[in-house]
Ligand SMILES: Nc1nc2c(ncn2[C@@H]2O[C@H](COP(=O)(O)OP(=O)(O)O)[C@@H](O)[C@H]2O)c(=O)[nH]1
């Protein structure tokens with residue numbers, strides 16, 4: 001029966017009046033993989049209809065929030081390109097990996113910070129205007145249909161090409177290799193043959209196959225591993241490995257502009273800046289249309305009458321000691337700027353310990369120095385990730401911004417300011433570190 005269905009499928013494929021609908025309904029669809037019988041209940045709904053295909057991904061656990069946002073951009077551009085190429089034959093969907101257990105999320109008084117949906121931080125309707133995204137919990141519901149678990153068809157664990165530097169061969173690479181026990185640790189096979197994993201802590205998500213793939217190249221090269229005639233869901237772990245196809249292009253900026261935050265976070269940030277920083281969107285020319293697709297190129301943003309500094313501390317003091325200033329030195333760089341700009345207010349976004357913040361504040365006592373301290377309810381609702389975004393929004397609307405060298409937290413603020421239309425010289429500034437100042441290129445927006 002399976003064989004005859006395969007024949008039927010090939011007939012459909014070569015028939016001249018082939019419609020997309022026919023392919024999507026190709027009945028062998030599930031029969032091809034893992035020896036499923038067509039009446040297998042796992043298979044049932046796949047064969048029923050559908051041209052929906054899902055891309056899932058995850059990122060190396062130690063990576064921080066703001067690098068993960070960049071991985072999202074690369075992935076969303078990849079999925080959008082897939083949709084465009086497949087011309088409605090498949091409906092590609094990007095499943096948003098829940099947020100959780102990030103190294104920097106230290107608050108212990110707000111409950112567990114895991115399985116957090118993207119809607120806590122971002123505006124899903126805006127994301128969807130760029131690419132069809134769905135939350136993990138929606139995927140589980142939709143994909144499991146009536147069964148208890150959702151089995152992802154194939155998972156690729158992406159791995160760097162460790163030999164690249166030895167051999168000096170930097171060509172693109174996309175090669176299946178045997179998985180080492182170490183690589184597979186997260187994906188233990190159960191007696192039923194399925195891989196259970198700590199897929200974001202969901203016990204009802206498993207995988208039918210797990211493969212290791214040495215990968216070097218840009219995102220678009222991943223396409224050859226999808227086999228959409230066979231698999232309806234493919235996951236890539238370590239999605240930070242493939243590089244941008246189009247960093248800094250119009251396409252990049254369209255995807256970036258779609259990353260609007262949850263509107264509640266803008267409201268909290270705006271209330272704060274209105275109250276403590278005399279800031280107001282219409283006066284400061286920082287208003288944007290509700291719909292990001294209606295945004296237009298501009299360079300006339302003024303910003304609220306305050307300087308914002310992003311002062312990155314903690315792990316940067318160890319990992320990048322040379323490129324961050326001492327508190328004293330930061331204070332002196334800031335007062336020079338404040339005088340130059342003739343401003344009275346400084347907003348400080350920082351992950352510094354209280355003693356460092358207090359030291360900075362007292363060294364700058366000729367100015368009004370503020371930072372945002374969330375209420376208990378804001379912290380409970382929006383967690384450490386939301387509080388960090390509120391800091392970023394406030395900085396994005398400052399008259400002048402100065403950040404920390406090579407901090408992705410700083411980069412995301414700079415991008416938001418580019419979108420809002422600040423003159424670039426009010427945005428691409430960074431504190432000099434203990435060692436001499438390092439130069440930073442300014443990644444200006446393209447429309
Ligand atoms: N609220 C707040 N959190 C910050 C600030 N700077 C750093 N953090 C926290 O530390 C994390 C830094 O990690 P990441 O996002 O990877 O940025 P990067 O390490 O600076 O490139 C952020 O995601 C925040 O959780 C800040 O100014 N304000």
Ligand SMILES: [Mg+2]
Nearest residue numbers: 063064067408
């Ligand atoms: Mg980081």
